[in-house]
Amino acid sequence: MGNNGQSDKHGKNDLNPWLLSTINSLLQKINPQILKYDGYYSSSKNYTQKKAGQSLHNLSRNKIIEIGGRKYQIKGCAGQGGFAQVFKAYVNSDPDDVVALKIQKPPFPWEFYMYRQLDMRISDKDRSSFGFAHRMHHYSDYSILVCDYLSHGTLQDAINSYVVVGALMEEVLCVYYTIEMLHILETLHAVGIIHGDFKPDNLLIRYARDDLTNGEKDFCERNGPWHDQGLCLVDWGRGIDLHLFPDDTVFMGDSRTSGFRCIEMQEKKPWKFQVDTYGLCVIAHMMLHGSYMEIEKKASSDRGYVYLPKASFKRYWNVDLWKSLFGRLLNLNPSEDHKKILRDLRVAFQDFICSNPPMMKKLKQLLLKQKASLCSS
Numbered sequence: 532m533g534n535n536g537q538s539d540k541h542g543k544n545d546l547n548p549w550l551l552s553t554i555n556s557l558l559q560k561i562n563p564q565i566l567k568y569d570g571y572y573s574s575s576k577n578y579t580q581k582k583a584g585q586s587l588h589n590l591s592r593n594k595i596i597e598i599g600g601r602k603y604q605i606k607g608c609a610g611q612g613g614f615a616q617v618f619k620a621y622v623n624s625d626p627d628d629v630v631a632l633k634i635q636k637p638p639f640p641w642e643f644y645m646y647r648q649l650d651m652r653i654s655d656k657d658r659s660s661f662g663f664a665h666r667m668h669h670y671s672d673y674s675i676l677v678c679d680y681l682s683h684g685t686l687q688d689a690i691n692s693y694v695v696v697g698a699l700m701e702e703v704l705c706v707y708y709t710i711e712m713l714h715i716l717e718t719l720h721a722v723g724i725i726h727g728d729f730k731p732d733n734l735l736i737r738y739a740r741d742d743l744t745n746g747e748k749d750f751c752e753r754n755g756p757w758h759d760q761g762l763c764l765v766d767w768g769r770g771i772d773l774h775l776f777p778d779d780t781v782f783m784g785d786s787r788t789s790g791f792r793c794i795e796m797q798e799k800k801p802w803k804f805q806v807d808t809y810g811l812c813v814i815a816h817m818m819l820h821g822s823y824m825e826i827e828k829k830a831s832s833d834r835g836y837v838y839l840p841k842a843s844f845k846r847y848w849n850v851d852l853w854k855s856l857f858g859r860l861l862n863l864n865p866s867e868d869h870k871k872i873l874r875d876l877r878v879a880f881q882d883f884i885c886s887n888p889p890m891m892k893k894l895k896q897l898l899l900k901q902k903a904s905l906c907s908s
């Protein structure tokens with residue numbers, strides 16, 4: 532998260548929501564709230580100072596670290612980013628109590644604030660599509676976020692499993708995960724939250740324990756085993772809480788995430804929900820083509836031009852469906868209600884699967900196969 536030279540006056544149209552100065556001034560304002568959140572533990576000391584001889588550096592397998600009176604046994608590294616390391620750990624060495632520890636240096640309480648906003652705003656029915664944080668330990672040198680651990684890898688892993696063998700993900704799976712992503716953004720944007728880092732490595736895969744049912748109703752309404760199947764959005768470090776800004780706020784500022792900079796960022800124009808909807812298009816493109824999305828302006832009869840992906844669709848795909856997804860989401864009109872567009876697209880994608888029983892059967896088979904091949908680790 533770097534300073535890209537934008538000013539950070541709240542409510543102005545040149546606001547960069549990710550500047551450290553923006554986040555710090557928001558945190559200062561909401562600190563009294565955060566202190567009261569369930570699971571928030573703050574210490575003015577260094578972790579290393581407090582736990583003499585213990586370090587959060589180079590954590591090796593089976594090492595036990597103590598945080599806030601609990602012992603966590605490290606079982607492996609789940610991921611490593613610029614500022615964070617994520618570990619799988621057993622609480623008090625109990626293999627039935629598995630958590631993800633996200634260790635950040637310097638400390639970064641913003642992500643915990645976002646997790647608590649999700650708890651307050653997302654309905655129980657939809658909550659499993661978003662990661663869950665149990666607690667946050669805030670020291671002066673580190674912060675440690677304790678989250679539910681999901682053991683089935685990310686959507687990026689699923690995409691890679693095709694890329695490494697030179698294959699493409701089956702279209703019906705691309706349709707299914709696109710439905711999941713549309714549902715996630717619809718739910719999130721409706722409660723005034725933007726994720727801001729919508730990438731396939733931030734989408735964990737969820738699998739149902741029970742056999743998936745055939746009923747279209749369960750599928751469309753996300754009931755029964757279909758409720759437990761799908762995706763789970765994590766990594767809220769770039770999350771934006773729109774309730775902290777005036778209604779008409781638009782943002783400037785560049786995510787600098789290669790391959791995921793929305794059109795507005797590329798053209799130095801203000802953006803809002805496009806940061807997420809563009810991410811969705813890139814992910815759909817990665818699933819379909821196995822590569823990042825490149826876009827181009829194409830002439831259109833009514834608007835002069837539209838943005839569309841450069842890569843052409845395979846003839847045997849359901850071209851109309853994908854054309855409407857990319858055509859609509861890459862060309863959002865700021866005055867339109869984009870949540871309705873997300874819903875209409877989701878319904879069209881759902882209908883595609885539900886109107887075709889062999890398609891539903893194939894989807895179930897592919898999800899089972901994926902579970903068997905990706906879940907052995």
Ligand SMILES: Nc1ncnc2c1ncn2[C@@H]1O[C@H](COP(=O)(O)OP(=O)(O)OP(=O)(O)O)[C@@H](O)[C@H]1O
Nearest residue numbers: 609610611612613614617631679680681732766768
């Ligand atoms: N709850 C979890 N369960 C299982 N794996 C997880 C969990 N959270 C994160 N991971 C894995 O760890 C990786 C990194 O986590 P995350 O995306 O939260 O951090 P990051 O991208 O390193 O953070 P930052 O963007 O702040 O640098 C994820 O891509 C995923 O593979």
Ligand SMILES: [Mg+2]
Nearest residue numbers: 612732733766
């Ligand atoms: Mg991440």
